[in-house]
Structure formats: C-alpha cells, structure tokens
Amino acid sequence: xxxxxxxxxxxxxxxxxIGTLALIALYFVVLTLMWLFTYFVEFVGNAPTxxxxx
Amino acid sequence: MTxxxxxxxxxxxxxxxxxxLTSFVALxxxxxxxxxxxxxxxxxxxxxxxxxxxxxxTGHGVFLVITFTIFFLVGLYQWAVTDSLQRGPVDARxxxxxxxLMSVGTLIAAIAILAGFLDDxxxxxxxxxxxxxxxxxxxxxxxxxxxxxxxxxxxxxxWLAGADWFRTWWAWKRDHPGERIPLPTFMVLTTMIMWxxxxxxxxxxxxxFILPWSLGLIDSLNPTLTRTLFWYFGxxxxxxxxxxxxxxxxxxxxxxxxxxLFSDPLARVVFILFVLLSTPVGIHHxxxxxxxxxxxxxxxxxxxxxxxxxxxxxAFTVVASMEHGARQRGGTGTLNWLRALPWKDPxxxxxxxxxxxxxxxxxxxxVNAGMNINYLVHNSLWVPGHIHTQVGTAVxxxxxxxxxxxxxxxxxxxxxxxxxxxxxxxxxxxxIVFMTNSMYRAGLIGVPRRSAEPQYAFDYEVGVGSxxxxxxxxxxxxxxxxxxxxxxxxxxLLTAFNTDxxxxxxxxxxxxxxGPEDSPRVLxxxxxxxxxxxxxxxxxxxxxxASIVDRGGLFGPDVGPFPVVxxxxxxxxxxxxxxxxxxx
Amino acid sequence: xxxxxYERLWxxxxxxxxxxxxxxxxxxxxxxxxxxxxxREETISPDDVDEDDRFQDPRVEQVGENEFEAYVxxxxxxxxxxxxxxxxxxxxxxxxxSRDVIHSFTVVGTNTNTMVIPGEVSAxxxxxxxxxxxxxxxxxxxxxxxxxxxxxxxxxPEDEYSLTELSVDAxxxxxxxxxxxxxxxxxxxxxxxxxxxxDVEVGDETLEQDVTVxxxxxxxxxxxxxxxxxxxxxxxxxxxxxxxxxxxxxxIGDDADDGGDEP
Numbered sequence: 037x038x039x040x041x042x043x044x045x046x047x048x049x050x051x052x053x054i055g056t057l058a059l060i061a062l063y064f065v066v067l068t069l070m071w072l073f074t075y076f077v078e079f080v081g082n083a084p085t086x087x088x089x090x
Numbered sequence: 091m092t093x094x095x096x097x098x099x100x101x102x103x104x105x106x107x108x109x110x111l112t113s114f115v116a117l118x119x120x121x122x123x124x125x126x127x128x129x130x131x132x133x134x135x136x137x138x139x140x141x142x143x144x145x146x147x148t149g150h151g152v153f154l155v156i157t158f159t160i161f162f163l164v165g166l167y168q169w170a171v172t173d174s175l176q177r178g179p180v181d182a183r184x185x186x187x188x189x190x191l192m193s194v195g196t197l198i199a200a201i202a203i204l205a206g207f208l209d210d211x212x213x214x215x216x217x218x219x220x221x222x223x224x225x226x227x228x229x230x231x232x233x234x235x236x237x238x239x240x241x242x243x244x245x246x247x248x249w250l251a252g253a254d255w256f257r258t259w260w261a262w263k264r265d266h267p268g269e270r271i272p273l274p275t276f277m278v279l280t281t282m283i284m285w286x287x288x289x290x291x292x293x294x295x296x297x298x299f300i301l302p303w304s305l306g307l308i309d310s311l312n313p314t315l316t317r318t319l320f321w322y323f324g325x326x327x328x329x330x331x332x333x334x335x336x337x338x339x340x341x342x343x344x345x346x347x348x349x350x351l352f353s354d355p356l357a358r359v360v361f362i363l364f365v366l367l368s369t370p371v372g373i374h375h376x377x378x379x380x381x382x383x384x385x386x387x388x389x390x391x392x393x394x395x396x397x398x399x400x401x402x403x404x405a406f407t408v409v410a411s412m413e414h415g416a417r418q419r420g421g422t423g424t425l426n427w428l429r430a431l432p433w434k435d436p437x438x439x440x441x442x443x444x445x446x447x448x449x450x451x452x453x454x455x456x457v458n459a460g461m462n463i464n465y466l467v468h469n470s471l472w473v474p475g476h477i478h479t480q481v482g483t484a485v486x487x488x489x490x491x492x493x494x495x496x497x498x499x500x501x502x503x504x505x506x507x508x509x510x511x512x513x514x515x516x517x518x519x520x521x522i523v524f525m526t527n528s529m530y531r532a533g534l535i536g537v538p539r540r541s542a543e544p545q546y547a548f549d550y551e552v553g554v555g556s557x558x559x560x561x562x563x564x565x566x567x568x569x570x571x572x573x574x575x576x577x578x579x580x581x582x583l584l585t586a587f588n589t590d591x592x593x594x595x596x597x598x599x600x601x602x603x604x605g606p607e608d609s610p611r612v613l614x615x616x617x618x619x620x621x622x623x624x625x626x627x628x629x630x631x632x633x634x635x636a637s638i639v640d641r642g643g644l645f646g647p648d649v650g651p652f653p654v655v656x657x658x659x660x661x662x663x664x665x666x667x668x669x670x671x672x673x674x
Numbered sequence: 675x676x677x678x679x680y681e682r683l684w685x686x687x688x689x690x691x692x693x694x695x696x697x698x699x700x701x702x703x704x705x706x707x708x709x710x711x712x713x714r715e716e717t718i719s720p721d722d723v724d725e726d727d728r729f730q731d732p733r734v735e736q737v738g739e740n741e742f743e744a745y746v747x748x749x750x751x752x753x754x755x756x757x758x759x760x761x762x763x764x765x766x767x768x769x770x771x772s773r774d775v776i777h778s779f780t781v782v783g784t785n786t787n788t789m790v791i792p793g794e795v796s797a798x799x800x801x802x803x804x805x806x807x808x809x810x811x812x813x814x815x816x817x818x819x820x821x822x823x824x825x826x827x828x829x830x831p832e833d834e835y836s837l838t839e840l841s842v843d844a845x846x847x848x849x850x851x852x853x854x855x856x857x858x859x860x861x862x863x864x865x866x867x868x869x870x871x872x873d874v875e876v877g878d879e880t881l882e883q884d885v886t887v888x889x890x891x892x893x894x895x896x897x898x899x900x901x902x903x904x905x906x907x908x909x910x911x912x913x914x915x916x917x918x919x920x921x922x923x924x925x926i927g928d929d930a931d932d933g934g935d936e937p
Contacts (some may be wrong), residue, residue, distance in 0.1 A: 048603040053410035066897035081687040084800035141818035380794035402688040463783035469813035536782035538813035543821040548809030608676035647793040
C-alpha cells in the first residue's frame with residue numbers, strides 16, 4: 037500500500053522552502069524574546085547575585 | 091514492494107529486536123519509577139519511604155538514560171548500518187558479544203540498584219549491596235563496587251559495537267572504492283567517534299579512581315576531579331542519546347512526510363560539528379563548582395553556545411524536508427502546507443511533536459549554557475524540566491514513533507492499533523507539556539531537583555499560580571506519560587505477536603534533494619575530524635584538569651568514602667553528629 | 675558546497691543568535707559585575723575543617739565597614755550556623771565548605787547558589803537589600819536524608835543588626851543577706867562602638883546600667899543586688915542586652931538550713 041499520498045514530484049531546483057523560512061524566522065524572534073525575558077527579568081530580578089567586591 | 095528488512099537480513103533483524111526488547115523493558119521499569127517520583131515529590135501519593143525515593147530515582151535515571159536510550163541506539167544503528175551498506179557484519183559473533191556484554195553489564199548494575207529496595211541487603215565484595223548514588227554517582231557518595239563494574243562492562247560493550255560497525259564499513263569500503271559513505275552509516279560512525287572520545291572520561295573516573303576506591307584499594311579521591319571527568323563524558327552522552335533521534339529525523343522523517351531530505355551535505359556537517367564540539371563543553375555543568383576558575387567556565391560557555399549551531403541547522407533542514415513532503419502531497423501557501431502533512435501517521439506525528447518540544451527545550455538549554463544565569467537555575471527543578479523535554483521527549487518520543495515504523499519491518503508483522511498509537515504519541519506530548527511547564531516554573535522559584543520532599547519550613551514565592559497548582563500539573567503530567575508508555579509497550583507487544591499479517595510498511599529511503607555529491611569529500615575523511623576533535627578536547631581540558639590535580643592532588647585532599655546505605659546505624663551516626671554540633 | 679540561499683540566511687541568523695547570547699553573558703560579567711564561584715580559595719581537607727580558623731566555629735564576622743564574612747559548614751544533613759544572621763545592605767561573603775559529601779548552599783528565591791564540594795571552599799559575595807527570613811536548602815543529592823537538609827538565613831535591617839554576645843558570671847549560691855554580684859561580659863562583634871543598656875533582674879529586683887563597648891572588644895559590667903532586698907530561697911536572674919538574654923538561678927541562704935526548713 038502506498039500511503040505517502042504524493043501527488044507531485046518536486047525536484048531540488050523547483051523547491052523553495054519559504055514556509056520553513058517563515059517558521060524559522062518566527063523561531064528566531066521567539067528565542068530572542070524569551071532569552072531577554074529570562075536573563076533580564078527572571079535572572080537579574082532574582083537578586084542578590086554574587087558579584088565582585090568593588 | 092521491496093523486501094522487508096527482516097526478510098533480507100533475518101540475523102540482523104533478530105539482533106535489533108533483541109536490543110529493542112531490552113530497551114523497552116528498561117523503558118517500562120523506568121517509567122514506573124518515574125510516575126512514583128512524580129506522585130511522591132509532589133506529596134500526592136507516597137508509596138515508598140522518602141529514603142527509598144533515591145533508589146527509585148537512581149533506577150529511573152540509569153534504566154532510562156543508559157539502558158533504554160543506548161540499547162535503542164545500538165539496535166537502530168545496527169539497522170542503519172546494515173540497511174545503508176546493504177550487508178551484515180564481518181563476524182556475527184562480535185555483534186552478539188557486544189550485545190551480551192552490554193546486557194550483562196546492565197544486569198549487574200540493575201541488581202546493585204534494585205538491592206536498595208531490600209530491608210537487609212547482602213554483603214558483596216566487602217560492602218553492602220546498594221547503589222543509591224543516582225545516575226551521576228558523584229564521589230564521595232559510594233555505591234557497591236559491582237555497580238561501577240556493571241557500568242564498565244556496559245560501556246565496553248558499546249565500544250565493541252562501534253568497532254563492529256567500523257569493521258563492517260571497512261569491509262564495505264573495500265568492495266566500493268571511491269564511493270561516499272552512505273549518510274546513515276556516516277551518522278553512525280561519527281556518533282561512535284564522539285562516544286569513543288567522550289567515554290574515556292568516565293572510564294578513567296571509574297577505573298583509575300572510583301572502582302579501586304570502592305574496593306578499598308585506595309583510601310581517598312579528589313571529588314572535583316572525578317566530577318570533572320564525569321562531566322567530560324556527561325555532556326557528550328546527551329548527544330549520544332540525541333543523535334539516534336537526529337538520524338531518524340534526517341533519514342526517516344522526510345520520507346514519512348512524503349518528501350526527501352533537503353540537504354545531505356548539511357546533515358554531514360551537523361554530525362561533524364557534534365564530533366568536534368560535544369566534548370570540550372562539559373564544564374558548563376560545573377558553572378557553580380568551586381575549584382574551577384571562571385576563565386575555564388567562560389571557554390566552556392562559548393564552546394557550548396557554538397554547539398547550538400548544528401541543532402539550529404538541523405531545525406532548518408528537517409523542517410524544509412517536511413515542507414518538501416507536504417508540497418509533494420499537494421500542500422500550498424506559506425504555512426498552509428502544514429495541513430498537508432500526514433498527521434494521521436503516528437510515526438510522523440510522534441517525530442514532529444518531538445521536534446517541536448525539542449525546539450522549545452533548545453531554549454532552556456541555552457539558559458543552562460549561559461554561565462552566570464546558572465545561578466538562577468542550577469540544580470533546580472528547571473534542569474529535569476530541560477532533561478524531560480530533550481531526552482524524555484525529543485529522544486524518547488522519536489524512538490517510540492520510529493518504532494512504529496521500524497518494528498513492523500523487523501518482525502514482518504502489521505502494527506497493531508494505529509489509531510491508539512496516534513493517541514499514544516499525542517498523549518505523551520500533552521503529558522510532557524503539563525509536567526515540564528510545572529518543572530520550569532517551579533525551578534525558577536527555586537524548587538530543588540532530586541528531592542523526595544521539596545517541602546520546607548519556608549514558603550516558595552510563587553509569582554503566578556500556586557504551589558498546589560504546580561504540584562498537580564507535575565503529578566498529572568507524570569501520570570499521563572506513564573499511561574502513554576504503557577500504551578506504547580502494549581502496542582509493540584501486540585505487534586510482536588501479530589503474526590500472519592502484512593506489515594504495510596515501505597522501508598525504502600528516498601535520496602536527498604541535494605546529495606553527497608554536492609559536498610566536499612573531506613567531510614568523509616573521518617581521520618581529519620578525529621584529529622581536530624582531539625585537539626579541541628586537549629585545549630579545553632588539559633589546563634583545567636592539571637589545575638584541579640595541582641590544587642587537590644590526584645587522590646584528593648583526603649576525602650574518605652560515604653557509602654549510601656539506609657539503616658539505623660547511619661541515622662544513629664547522624665544523630666550523634668547532630669547532637670555534637672548542638673553542644674559545641 | 676551547494677547550500678540554499680535561505681539556509682545561508684539562517685546560518686547567519688544562527689551565528690547572530692549565538693554571538694548575541696555570548697554578548698549578554700559577557701555583559702552580565704563585565705557590566706553587572708557578576709562573578710562565578712571559582713578557585714580563589716585554597717583547598718581544605720574535610721578532616722581539617724574542625725581545626726580551621728574559619729570553620730571550627732561557623733559564624734558571621736564583620737571584617738570592614740559594610741563588609742561581613744559568613745563561614746558556613748555543610749554536612750549530612752544540616753548547615754552550620756543555623757540560622758545565619760546577616761545585615762541588609764552590606765556586602766556579605768559566604769565561605770562554604772563540606773565536612774563529607776557534595777552539597778549545595780542555595781538561598782531559595784535568590785541567585786545566591788553554589789555547589790559545596792568536600793576539599794574545596796566556595797566563596798560568594800552578595801548584598802541582600804530586603805530584610806526577611808530566607809530558606810537555605812541543599813539542592814544536590816547527598817544521601818537518604820537529603821530532603822531534610824535545610825537551614826535559614828535571617829537578613830536583619832541594617833540598624834537593627836548586632837553581633838553581640840553575652841556571658842554572665844553569677845554565683846550559684848550566696849549566704850543569707852549577702853549581696854549577689856553578676857559579672858556580665860558583652861562582646862561586640864561589630865566594628866562600631868556599641869552603646870546600649872544592660873538590664874538585670876534578680877528575683878523581683880531590677881537594675882539597669884548603660885554601657886559602651888568599643889568595636890571588636892569585650893566589656894565587663896558588674897551589677898550588685900543588695901542581699902537584704904532578696905527573699906531566701908531560689909531566685910531567678912536574667913541579664914539582657916538588646917535581644918541577647920542569659921538566665922540562671924541563684925540560691926539565697928544556707929543550703930543546709932534551707933534543706934532543714936523543708937518539710
């Protein structure tokens with residue numbers, strides 16, 4: 037049984053992964069925002085943090 | 091229809107089945123231990139004493155991240171090498187020897203761990219049979235020597251497995267001069283190179299220090315040294331769990347999506363990056379350790395951050411391969427193609443959900459890599475949150491989904507209960523979302539990991555929600571994951587006995603869109619990468635190790651053993667110590 | 675190598691992310707002054723912890739203006755001292771070592787968190803701005819009683835903080851009509867002078883005496899209660915300075931006589 041459901045063959049040159057680019061751009065934004073939140077709100081806000089004697 | 095794997099390579103199929111069987115038995119026990127912990131530490135239901143919790147925890151760790159994952163790995167890799175080189179091993183006796191050695195090692199370690207449940211464990215080799223030291227066995231906590239001996243046998247078994255696959259490849263190369271290494275075999279060989287380089291650390295830690303010390307041959311050791319050697323191995327081992335999942339994502343997932351791998355060259359680059367960067371990063375597990383300078387920690391941090399690169403590249407390649415499949419299946423639009431994916435196929439859906447969880451877990455890994463931010467999360471419940479999203483889902487769910495595709499080919503039997511299998515993978519996803527949501531949030535407010543009763547005299551400051559809500563989510567998630575595991579094991583068991591059926595699986599792997607011919611041949615010159623990897627390891631570890639030995643001595647600043655045995659004498663000792671403290 | 679344009683773009687974006695993370699962490703170190711626990715302290719054998727100046731008597735000490743040091747010992751399954759008391763808005767350096775296995779010293783709800791490894795001393799300098807009581811836990815598995823390992827850290831408002839220790843030399847017994855003399859030693863652990871009042875109670879008699887103890891020194895105050903004001907029999911006494919209190923009992927009158935009077 038063929039359950040792959042392939043209706044068209046798309047070769048390398050015909051394929052432009054625009055959907056992947058969109059998803060990965062979204063991932064980039066999400067990673068950046070979560071990082072900034074976790075570092076500057078969760079971490080820096082969790083004082084006191086060991087620091088150098090100035 | 092092509093021949094099934096089981097018909098073409100019956101002997102190999104038997105070995106892969108045996109490896110999967112061991113793996114799944116461990117999965118069942120590990121999952122049972124997991125749900126016991128989820129209910130215990132949240133205070134929902136305590137079936138064991140809190141002191142016995144740590145026996146359960148040790149079993150959960152060792153059976154899942156050593157036995158379940160690595161036995162699955164050797165089975166999968168045996169399949170991958172055989173299938174992609176289209177030949178069996180040079181000598182099948184070697185193959186069965188490493189399987190036997192790994193099994194014996196596991197059994198010995200398991201006996202030591204499970205003896206923790208006995209009220210009065212017997213003496214073996216001069217000390218009580220027990221191994222409540224968790225998967226990390228940090229000295230000077232001490233287990234019975236047979237626990238360490240079992241681990242050694244197991245690791246030697248994996249080394250022989252690697253040697254077996256290299257031997258098969260060399261034999262293949264003689265028959266196919268000038269050909270590129272088939273991608274699945276390339277992945278197997280690079281994984282094993284990484285494993286050889288990294289497992290030296292744990293081998294030295296056990297053979298040179300911990301095992302002789304547990305036998306009483308040496309009196310003292312340097313805990314910082316053995317801990318550093320452990321983490322030299324302890325980070326690459328997570329890639330040892332992960333890379334078989336990567337193999338399935340690169341080789342099988344594009345096919346399941348109805349497409350072809352987007353780029354074979356980048357897949358090779360990714361695996362080489364793992365060979366190079368997996369090991370010189372282990373110190374990032376020791377950011378809060380005294381005795382290691384900040385400079386070494388900073389170097390480990392930058393290396394770890396660059397180790398993100400192969401995973402970020404993988405995200406693109408794998409998603410693009412899925413998109414290719416979706417578009418071949420008639421998918422259109424910028425994101426609408428996602429609907430065209432075969433979501434009714436449990437193998438596909440399981441792997442896709444695993445990938446989604448991995449993307450989020452990648453973020454939490456970045457936080458763990460972030461040196462100073464480690465003050466926030468170190469050893470909090472955040473860390474097992476990360477482990478359960480990555481190993482516990484990205485890897486475990488991919489293995490389960492991959493089994494739905496592979497087991498019919500290994501048995502010649504049709505998968506039983508496809509709908510239930512689909513439910514099972516979705517249930518796992520729901521379970522892990524509940525459980526890790528709780529773990530991450532609880533970790534950020536300081537709830538410790540590895541604790542039977544993380545309820546103290548003080549109250550945690552829960553920002554959003556409440557402690558009860560977090561506990562309920564963790565317990566609920568744990569129960570759902572356990573139910574999901576039971577369903578998986580039942581489906582596989584029924585499939586194994588579902589003889590006289592047609593497997594309905596097409597085992598062929600379509601070629602990549604961009605094949606190996608698009609990449610430079612040097613990628614296949616494994617000696618080059620071994621050389622560079624060793625240089626990087628020496629740069630990252632020579633000075634820190636020298637500094638640790640210089641500070642504390644090879645055998646430590648006189649640190650004696652602390653056997654972990656739960657009995658009255660121990661409590662008496664602690665009681666006396668405590669009273670002594672109160673008096674002085 | 676044949677790499678798709680989008681994938682090249684993602685490669686560049688990935689490098690931007692990686693460098694961005696490294697820059698953030700470097701900012702934490704350089705800009706915010708966050709330091710990692712490191713190898714600045716000498717190693718110490720767990721067997722020598724009892725002989726070490728810092729750890730034989732785990733305590734908090736003032737070492738400079740607005741600078742304190744806390745010497746903490748962790749062991750299965752407790753921390754010493756417990757509670758640890760420090761002032762707010764002062765730099766406190768914690769030195770933590772282990773007597774036995776690997777532990778952690780973790781002040782819950784803060785970034786004050788370190789591994790404690792036998793043979794090593796972890797040093798962390800922190801400044802608590804918010805007074806209150808914080809939980810201290812061990813978050814590294816250290817044996818079957820791991821979950822019982824808990825201590826507490828009390829951060830006092832700066833102006834209410836003292837490192838005063840009190841000891842009292844009092845007679846157990848005085849003859850009938852004799853004066854009772856208490857000698858009270860007040861040790862001021864702070865570097866600043868301590869100006870305070872000693873309150874003494876013997877039986878129903880109360881006395882007060884002002885005292886100034888120079889920083890880092892001990893002053894003795896003697897208080898005498900007239901024997902004629904005291905009833906024969908056992909009298910409770912107490913001496914207090916700020917929050918420190920010492921108590922005891924003194925027997926007034928002849929033991930033998932007292933015994934004889936009892937029915």
